[in-house]
Amino acid sequence: MKQLHKSSPTHAPSPAHAPAPKAAKPARPGPRSWIGYLLREQRLLFVLLGALIASTFFLLRPYLSLSPSSHLPDARPLFSFAARSGVPAGFRPPPRRVVVTGGAGFVGSHLVDRLLEQGDSVIVVDNFFTGRKENVAHHLRNPRFELLRHDVVEPILLEVDRIYHLACPASPVHYKYNPIKTIISFIPDLHLLLYKTNVMGTLNMLGLAKRIGARFLLTSTSEVYGDPLEHPQKETYWGHVNPIGVRSCYDEGKRTAETLTMDYHRGGGVEVRIARIFNTYGPRMCLDDGRVVSNFVAQALRRQPMTVYGDGKQTRSFQYVSDLVVKETIDPMATIEFKPNTADDPHMRKPDITKAKQLLHWEPKVSLKEGLPLMVTDFRQRISDE
Numbered sequence: 001m002k003q004l005h006k007s008s009p010t011h012a013p014s015p016a017h018a019p020a021p022k023a024a025k026p027a028r029p030g031p032r033s034w035i036g037y038l039l040r041e042q043r044l045l046f047v048l049l050g051a052l053i054a055s056t057f058f059l060l061r062p063y064l065s066l067s068p069s070s071h072l073p074d075a076r077p078l079f080s081f082a083a084r085s086g087v088p089a090g091f092r093p094p095p096r097r098v099v100v101t102g103g104a105g106f107v108g109s110h111l112v113d114r115l116l117e118q119g120d121s122v123i124v125v126d127n128f129f130t131g132r133k134e135n136v137a138h139h140l141r142n143p144r145f146e147l148l149r150h151d152v153v154e155p156i157l158l159e160v161d162r163i164y165h166l167a168c169p170a171s172p173v174h175y176k177y178n179p180i181k182t183i184i185s186f187i188p189d190l191h192l193l194l195y196k197t198n199v200m201g202t203l204n205m206l207g208l209a210k211r212i213g214a215r216f217l218l219t220s221t222s223e224v225y226g227d228p229l230e231h232p233q234k235e236t237y238w239g240h241v242n243p244i245g246v247r248s249c250y251d252e253g254k255r256t257a258e259t260l261t262m263d264y265h266r267g268g269g270v271e272v273r274i275a276r277i278f279n280t281y282g283p284r285m286c287l288d289d290g291r292v293v294s295n296f297v298a299q300a301l302r303r304q305p306m307t308v309y310g311d312g313k314q315t316r317s318f319q320y321v322s323d324l325v326v327k328e329t330i331d332p333m334a335t336i337e338f339k340p341n342t343a344d345d346p347h348m349r350k351p352d353i354t355k356a357k358q359l360l361h362w363e364p365k366v367s368l369k370e371g372l373p374l375m376v377t378d379f380r381q382r383i384s385d386e
């Protein structure tokens with residue numbers, strides 16, 4: 001094979017038969033002549049210098065950009081605010097019109113503070129069953145704030161961009177005291193027609209969201225896991241709820257609300273969010289809310305024994321360190337009274353927040369030791385006003 005590509009000197013034309021000489025073509029440079037070309041007149045030096053300048057430019061480009069928001073290299077966190085909400089640092093969302101159902105309640109009123117603070121216009125819809133006007137009284141003069149007394153079991157038409165649907169009594173005391181109210185509401189003017197707060201209220205607000213194209217957030221609860229068999233609880237866990245137990249009006253009500261929310265998303269194209277809120281405590285909780293942290297704080301401030309239901313071995317997100325901290329913070333002499341526990345009380349509850357950390361860059365920031373004194377200050381003030 002090699003022979004076939006070799007030109008033989010025996011085939012070279014003799015000078016006598018040679019055609020007239022053509023203008024000599026410049027020989028195509030082979031690898032050797034390229035090297036020779038580069039080595040001549042310090043051309044190699046210029047090539048290397050050019051490569052150095054180009055690579056320096058590309059390496060430094062992220063730092064040299066004139067845009068202040070793009071000066072960080074990829075490896076650095078671009079979302080300093082993302083630890084809380086996934087919004088880039090320095091980015092302020094455009095003002096929105098928002099309705100918060102249950103906005104005069106404990107969690108709702110804190111949400112309203114935050115929304116107004118970021119420039120949104122807020123309409124609070126509350127029937128004041130567990131919410132209090134005092135929780136939002138500081139906004140009454142704000143032109144971007146409106147307060148409506150309305151029960152979400154009845155339809156309402158509002159023009160908003162976002163619906164935060166929080167309305168529902170969340171303490172076992174409230175929903176055990178009035179279980180019919182939690183899941184079924186009696187509307188006298190519609191004669192024996194039963195409405196369900198979680199079902200009808202959520203349906204009404206989802207219907208509104210679909211009609212006006214608003215984004216919808218349902219605040220659900222850790223109670224959808226019931227007395228969980230999986231610990232800690234992941235978003236994928238389906239729960240262990242007693243459907244005929246004393247807590248089921250709340251647990252099943254919220255589970256149905258979640259179902260409706262996803263059905264409106266899948267079938268109606270509504271953009272939705274579901275947040276399963278675990279045991280929350282803080283200022284503006286009802287003094288006699290009945291939940292463990294508010295009970296202990298109020299009881300300690302009133303110098304009453306702190307009531308422990310059952311054997312006191314149940315756990316929640318804040319664990320039983322709360323007993324100790326409350327005692328230390330308010331009254332080291334506080335006594336403890338053991339009482340029988342209620343049926344179906346979850347034995348242990350703790351969220352698995354791996355996904356929230358990964359996707360939302362969210363994790364709790366305030367420890368019980370930091371947060372509890374803020375709640376105690378608020379409770380002390382309100383109890384002294386009694």
Ligand SMILES: O=C(O)[C@H]1O[C@H](OP(=O)(O)OP(=O)(O)OC[C@H]2O[C@@H](n3ccc(=O)[nH]c3=O)[C@H](O)[C@@H]2O)[C@H](O)[C@@H](O)[C@@H]1O
Pocket residue numbers: 170171172221222223250277278279280281290291292293295296307308309310312314316341342345346
């Ligand atoms: O705070 C919350 O976020 C949750 O509160 C309740 O859920 P639960 O875990 O039963 O809350 P608590 O009433 O505070 O009870 C926690 C544990 O403390 C016990 N407890 C409560 C009150 C008390 O005075 N003493 C006491 O030992 C309860 O038996 C229970 O085991 C609601 O059902 C949830 O919807 C809500 O999400």
